[in-house]
Amino acid sequence: MNSINSTNKKLVHKRKKSGLFFPLFMLSFTVVLLLSVVYNDVNSIIKKKTETTELSVKYNALLEEEASLNSEVTKLQDPEYIARYAREKYLYTKDGERILKIVDSQPSNDKNSNITEQLENSEK
Helix, strand or coil: CHHHHHHHHHHHHHHHHHHHHHHHHHHHHHHHHHHHHHHHHHHHHHHHHHHHHHHHHHHHHHHHHHHHHHHHHHHHCCHHHHHHHHHHHHCCCCCCCCCCCCCCCCCCCCHHHHHHHHHHHHHC
């Protein structure tokens, strides 16, 4: 009878162990799954914040560029500004004006200096 009782006790003990295995396994699996989901969400949030910051910087730069371009458009509506801009940038002259070239001590590869030389040679 003792051997039957000890065998029954061993079987009951084994069932208790196997009965605890499945719930513990499910609990562990659920915890790992939740941690994985939370990690992915946190990682995604960090990436989105970084992207938002970068886009905000780009947006501010574009706003500044837009303001600059709007200012340039307004200036280009003024005929006096256009005339001064053309004289400075493209070496245009009014009737009776001459372009004087100031020679540097060092030679330059500037396009404007080449244009000035051509204009001076054509006037002679």
